[in-house]
Amino acid sequence: MEEKEAGAQLFDLCRRHGIREQTFHRSKAKFGGIDFNEARRRKQLEDENRWLQHLVADLTLDPEKVATVRIRFLGSGDAFGSGGRLQTCILMESGSVRCLIDCGASSLIALKQAAVDPNDIDTILITHLHGDHFGGIPFLVLDGQFSRRSRRLRVVGPPGLTDRVTQAMEVFFPGSARAQRKFETEFVELVEGTPSFVDPLRVTPYGVIHACGAPPYALRVELDGRTIVYSGDTEWTERLVPAVAGADLFISEAYFYDKPVRFHLDYATLMQHRSQLDCKRLIITHMGPDMLAHVAELPVEAAHDGLEVSL
Numbered sequence: 001m002e003e004k005e006a007g008a009q010l011f012d013l014c015r016r017h018g019i020r021e022q023t024f025h026r027s028k029a030k031f032g033g034i035d036f037n038e039a040r041r042r043k044q045l046e047d048e049n050r051w052l053q054h055l056v057a058d059l060t061l062d063p064e065k066v067a068t069v070r071i072r073f074l075g076s077g078d079a080f081g082s083g084g085r086l087q088t089c090i091l092m093e094s095g096s097v098r099c100l101i102d103c104g105a106s107s108l109i110a111l112k113q114a115a116v117d118p119n120d121i122d123t124i125l126i127t128h129l130h131g132d133h134f135g136g137i138p139f140l141v142l143d144g145q146f147s148r149r150s151r152r153l154r155v156v157g158p159p160g161l162t163d164r165v166t167q168a169m170e171v172f173f174p175g176s177a178r179a180q181r182k183f184e185t186e187f188v189e190l191v192e193g194t195p196s197f198v199d200p201l202r203v204t205p206y207g208v209i210h211a212c213g214a215p216p217y218a219l220r221v222e223l224d225g226r227t228i229v230y231s232g233d234t235e236w237t238e239r240l241v242p243a244v245a246g247a248d249l250f251i252s253e254a255y256f257y258d259k260p261v262r263f264h265l266d267y268a269t270l271m272q273h274r275s276q277l278d279c280k281r282l283i284i285t286h287m288g289p290d291m292l293a294h295v296a297e298l299p300v301e302a303a304h305d306g307l308e309v310s311l
């Protein structure tokens with residue numbers, strides 16, 4: 001609150017502290033002079049509470065409902081179309097929930113090839129701000145505008161997400177960032193290591209190592225009693241160990257076969273650390289030409305465009 005009185009922009013302030021303006025005003029009305037850290041802590045407690053209520057309601061009302069979470073790899077490629085694959089676009093479905101994990105520049109094509117209506121996607125989770133992971137958002141938003149989307153779109157990702165998406169929209173389609181639409185686009189910027197409840201998902205970002213002009217994350221996503229972790233792009237980091245712990249599915253990039261490079265994982269390094277990764281299932285993705293040349297002979301499950309997995 002003091003920061004606000006010192007004249008900082010409320011919008012930027014809320015973003016930096018990982019809370020929405022609405023929450024700021026509610027906290028102010030509710031708690032008076034509390035500071036941002038306190039407001040954030042209270043919001044986390046409220047979110048946790050809502051998450052637990054949701055989980056318990058699901059388990060008690062309809063045990064069948066929690067049985068299946070479907071993961072579809074609509075895009076499993078790297079940034080450069082290696083193997084003719086589309087850029088990262090992972091669809092996660094459970095009941096009426098349809099969420100994308102990453103939305104590379106080719107994602108609208110990927111969705112339409114798979115006969116998934118882009119207007120049914122309610123949430124897009126973004127690991128990091130490279131074009132092959134978030135560059136599809138401007139196309140998806142404009143497609144929604146022209147096809148009279150009414151459902152709110154939530155875009156969730158690292159700090160800097162709102163600015164980068166706005167900039168990308170303006171570069172690709174000048175004026176589009178300010179266009180009036182029938183649907184709301186809500187941005188949620190995650191705070192490293194802090195779970196965010198993005199109804200009905202719980203999303204926890206873990207900082208990884210990848211140069212992209214903003215914090216890169218591995219995302220741990222919990223939905224209907226299942227835990228899915230996606231590494232995003234990163235070289236090996238011990239941060240992946242807690243991120244993956246107990247997961248039903250770990251989706252990991254394996255860009256090279258056995259050549260360690262900065263900012264990306266290779267298959268050999270991933271396998272060296274396999275015993276540290278406590279997950280029921282591992283699927284590799286985001287493979288470059290070198291890895292694609294080896295993958296058929298390897299004892300590992302590998303994604304391809306169109307692969308579907310039920311958890």
Ligand SMILES: [Zn+2]
Pocket residue numbers: 078079130132133233286
């Ligand atoms: Zn990438």
Ligand SMILES: [Zn+2]
Pocket residue numbers: 128130133210212233
């Ligand atoms: Zn990247």
